[in-house]
Amino acid sequence: MSDKKPEKKKRLKTAEKLGKLMADYYTESAMVKAQKKPVAWLSSVAPVEVCYTMDVFPIYPENYGTMCAARKLSAEFCAAAEAKGFSTDLCSYALNNLGSIYLNKGPFMGQGLPEPDLLIATEHACLSMAKWWEELSRHFNVPLYIVDAALPVGEDLSPHHINYFAEQLRELMGFVEEHTGNKFDMDKFKEVLGYSDEASKLFLEIGALRKTVPSPISPIEIFTNMFPIVTLAGKKEAVEFYNELYDEISELAKRKEAAVPNEKYRLLWDLFPIWYNLNLFKYIEEKGGVVVADVYATTFGGRVDISRPFEGLAERYVGNPLLSYGVQQKTELYKQMIKEYHVDGVVFHSNRSCRMASMGQYDVKQGIYEDIGIPGAIFESDFVDPRSYSDEQVKDTLDSFFEILESRG
Amino acid sequence: MVHSIDSMERLRDELNSFPQNESIKKWKNQGKKVIGWVCNYVPEEIIYAAGFLPIRIMGHEGVISRGDDYLQSNMCPYIRGCLSQGLEKKYDFLDGIIFAHTCDAVCRLFDNWRIYVGAPYSYLLDHPHKISDSSQQYHYRQLEKLKKSLEDLSGQEITNSSLKEAIDIYNENRMLLKQIHRLMAGDNPPLSGVEVSDIIRSSMIMPKDQNNLLLKGLLAELVARKSPSAPGPRLMISGSIMDNAAFIRLVEECGAEVVTDDLCSGTRYFWDSVENNQNPLAAIGLRYLNMVPCACIEPPFPRFEYVFNMIEEYRVDGVILYGLMFCDTFQYDFVGQRKRLEEKNIPVLEVELEHPSLGLGQLKTRIQAFLEML
Numbered sequence: 089m090s091d092k093k094p095e096k097k098k099r100l101k102t103a104e105k106l107g108k109l110m111a112d113y114y115t116e117s118a119m120v121k122a123q124k125k126p127v128a129w130l131s132s133v134a135p136v137e138v139c140y141t142m143d144v145f146p147i148y149p150e151n152y153g154t155m156c157a158a159r160k161l162s163a164e165f166c167a168a169a170e171a172k173g174f175s176t177d178l179c180s181y182a183l184n185n186l187g188s189i190y191l192n193k194g195p196f197m198g199q200g201l202p203e204p205d206l207l208i209a210t211e212h213a214c215l216s217m218a219k220w221w222e223e224l225s226r227h228f229n230v231p232l233y234i235v236d237a238a239l240p241v242g243e244d245l246s247p248h249h250i251n252y253f254a255e256q257l258r259e260l261m262g263f264v265e266e267h268t269g270n271k272f273d274m275d276k277f278k279e280v281l282g283y284s285d286e287a288s289k290l291f292l293e294i295g296a297l298r299k300t301v302p303s304p305i306s307p308i309e310i311f312t313n314m315f316p317i318v319t320l321a322g323k324k325e326a327v328e329f330y331n332e333l334y335d336e337i338s339e340l341a342k343r344k345e346a347a348v349p350n351e352k353y354r355l356l357w358d359l360f361p362i363w364y365n366l367n368l369f370k371y372i373e374e375k376g377g378v379v380v381a382d383v384y385a386t387t388f389g390g391r392v393d394i395s396r397p398f399e400g401l402a403e404r405y406v407g408n409p410l411l412s413y414g415v416q417q418k419t420e421l422y423k424q425m426i427k428e429y430h431v432d433g434v435v436f437h438s439n440r441s442c443r444m445a446s447m448g449q450y451d452v453k454q455g456i457y458e459d460i461g462i463p464g465a466i467f468e469s470d471f472v473d474p475r476s477y478s479d480e481q482v483k484d485t486l487d488s489f490f491e492i493l494e495s496r497g
Numbered sequence: 498m499v500h501s502i503d504s505m506e507r508l509r510d511e512l513n514s515f516p517q518n519e520s521i522k523k524w525k526n527q528g529k530k531v532i533g534w535v536c537n538y539v540p541e542e543i544i545y546a547a548g549f550l551p552i553r554i555m556g557h558e559g560v561i562s563r564g565d566d567y568l569q570s571n572m573c574p575y576i577r578g579c580l581s582q583g584l585e586k587k588y589d590f591l592d593g594i595i596f597a598h599t600c601d602a603v604c605r606l607f608d609n610w611r612i613y614v615g616a617p618y619s620y621l622l623d624h625p626h627k628i629s630d631s632s633q634q635y636h637y638r639q640l641e642k643l644k645k646s647l648e649d650l651s652g653q654e655i656t657n658s659s660l661k662e663a664i665d666i667y668n669e670n671r672m673l674l675k676q677i678h679r680l681m682a683g684d685n686p687p688l689s690g691v692e693v694s695d696i697i698r699s700s701m702i703m704p705k706d707q708n709n710l711l712l713k714g715l716l717a718e719l720v721a722r723k724s725p726s727a728p729g730p731r732l733m734i735s736g737s738i739m740d741n742a743a744f745i746r747l748v749e750e751c752g753a754e755v756v757t758d759d760l761c762s763g764t765r766y767f768w769d770s771v772e773n774n775q776n777p778l779a780a781i782g783l784r785y786l787n788m789v790p791c792a793c794i795e796p797p798f799p800r801f802e803y804v805f806n807m808i809e810e811y812r813v814d815g816v817i818l819y820g821l822m823f824c825d826t827f828q829y830d831f832v833g834q835r836k837r838l839e840e841k842n843i844p845v846l847e848v849e850l851e852h853p854s855l856g857l858g859q860l861k862t863r864i865q866a867f868l869e870m871l
Contacts, residue, residue, distance in 0.1 A: 215826050226833055238623055447601065451609065
């Protein structure tokens with residue numbers, strides 16, 4: 089069994105740096121109101137580069153949801169949103185965030201997030217984002233801009249898909265100018281995009297180092313190291329951080345140093361972690377399983393062609409595998425990843441909150457098994473709301489899966 | 498007793514024998530193709546102009562979902578119902594499918610349909626989730642692509658004149674449905690809410706020119722018809738898709754008159770017409786982009802306004818917010834919508850259904866209590 093004593097010393101040297109980046113960000117977020125800096129709340133995969141270009145402080149209620157879950161506050165917050173009439177079947181990121189607003193509570197010094205002056209969302213990840221942000225706009229009575237990404241599932245990406253997003257990015261700059269008085273500056277924009285692209289490039293390269301056997305980085309390390317690419321894309325600090333992280337991980341890869349001892353079964357993970365129970369990865373590791381690949385983290389990386397700033401930024405967001413792949417495309421992508429990452433099995437987290445991402449898992453699992461004989465297991469849970477979580481059921485599913493993997497030798 | 502009327506019976510027949518009814522058989526016997534569609538945002542005129550019959554795919558009243566074998570249980574029951582019908586081979590006569598990618602559930606139905614049901618031709622049209630100038634351009638490009646794809650399927654060009662003709666026939670259908678529906682605004686309306694629902698849904702199946710003839714006949718017959726039900730509280734139903742009339746029947750059995758709705762399977766299907774005065778493809782695009790929106794389109798306000806206008810015009814006494822389980826976008830809207838309605842002192846009953854037609858009995862007491870309050 090794992091050591092119950094609090095882990096003082098993290099395995100990675102860069103962990104300390106990551107902690108500092110996060111602390112700095114949240115310290116700034118606590119002071120930003122006093123500094124009269126405009127605050128925008130962004131949905132996941134919304135173009136944060138716009139904020140850094142326009143000198144607006146970005147807040148991610150989803151990222152915050154993962155923290156509320158980790159600090160065991162999400163059950164109370166979700167229930168508070170339900171008391172206001174929201175259905176319990178809605179996304180727990182949304183319920184958690186709305187509930188924390190209604191209760192005016194949160195994990196930082198008991199407080200909620202600094203209130204938004206602007207709201208920016210995409211419908212890219214799912215429709216819930218737009219609806220959740222509409223509710224935020226109604227609650228705070230502040231302006232909302234929704235970037236509607238083309239979702240060409242099963243279509244080849246054409247310039248008009250990109251142009252639609254790019255056109256809205258131009259509109260969005262105007263929207264921010266109008267509501268903050270801050271002026272758009274092309275040079276600043278290009279500088280921000282340069283940092284964003286560089287951070288993405290490094291982040292994707294770090295992900296690709298997981299192809300090494302044994303994997304030099306653990307899933308918990310990957311998921312916690314997402315913070316800069318999600319929140320700080322467009323900042324120099326993110327580039328500096330990923331440079332160091334890349335150096336450290338590639339060194340470990342060179343030395344064939346395993347992140348997790350006893351790597352027997354290499355696993356592909358679909359899709360979200362359980363934020364209040366990251367220890368599930370530890371359970372998997374005790375069984376000899378190591379998650380070495382996922383598309384969740386890489387979704388937040390994406391290259392930017394800076395010579396065409398708006399179109400280039402649009403390309404970072406449109407056509408993303410997680411967000412706009414149908415079952416067949418996703419099956420093909422996973423088959424490819426299974427080969428490249430030397431994967432022995434696929435674990436699907438059917439996330440009650442995220443129908444968009446969980447629908448089709450049966451078909452992808454089936455498709456992979458039929459085509460290349462790699463087995464998969466599906467377990468159900470919710471990524472933020474622990475109220476109906478059954479640890480035994482999840483572990484039972486995983487146990488049976490490991491028996492299958494073992495029988496295959 | 499109210500005597501039945503001819504045209505009404507014939508419209509009902511179309512529904513009763515659906516999916517493969519007489520008019521569809523006749524169409525197919527002429528060697529012409531039938532295309533099944535899902536979601537109001539599929540521009541039927543373009544399919545019709547290509548020489549194909551567009552029909553809406555629906556679940557079936559009372560059928561337990563075989564779709565459960567392929568979809569997680571927390572999936573839209575309407576989508577599960579559709580997939581069940583497909584798996585039961587009820588739609589094997591289709592020559593193709595076109596779905597609009599509006600909500601996530603439709604997108605996944607498209608995947609599953611292609612894998613487990615199969616279709617000789619399949620097309621998923623990404624519809625913008627926003628009403629704006631840039632979305633208009635995007636939408637137009639998407640319609641051009643769809644048109645091209647249908648031309649490849651038929652082997653013939655879709656001409657402007659065939660598009661204009663399709664628009665005329667579809668607009669006439671909308672106008673007739675609207676004329677019939679407006680009769681519900683008066684006292685003692687000549688139709689029940691169930692009948693209105695049946696009429697609207699039959700128009701989604703029949704070839705529009707034939708449907709237009711029946712609707713004209715119906716309008717003439719309705720002049721002399723007395724109200725089929727005793728006066729009761731006048732209700733509006735607003736919310737998710739309703740692919741059968743079981744819920745409306747239950748509400749009317751409790752003593753209410755369902756005089757109007759805000760449903761994509763109801764008035765929102767026909768309320769807006771195409772302005773047939775310019776490039777026909779652009780005109781079609783504008784209609785589908787700007788029509789009273791589904792909850793999955795931003796911003797939601799035009800729909801809220803539509804609801805309030807309906808309440809006034811149809812002198813509505815109370816509103817039922819009807820949500821299918823896991824129909825997220827409407828579930829989000831209901832919170833704000835309820836507030837808006839209550840601020841105007843309009844009574845609201847919110848119901849959540851696990852299936853569009855099953856297990857309704859347990860709602861009866863809640864509906865009765867609501868009606869007593871009115």
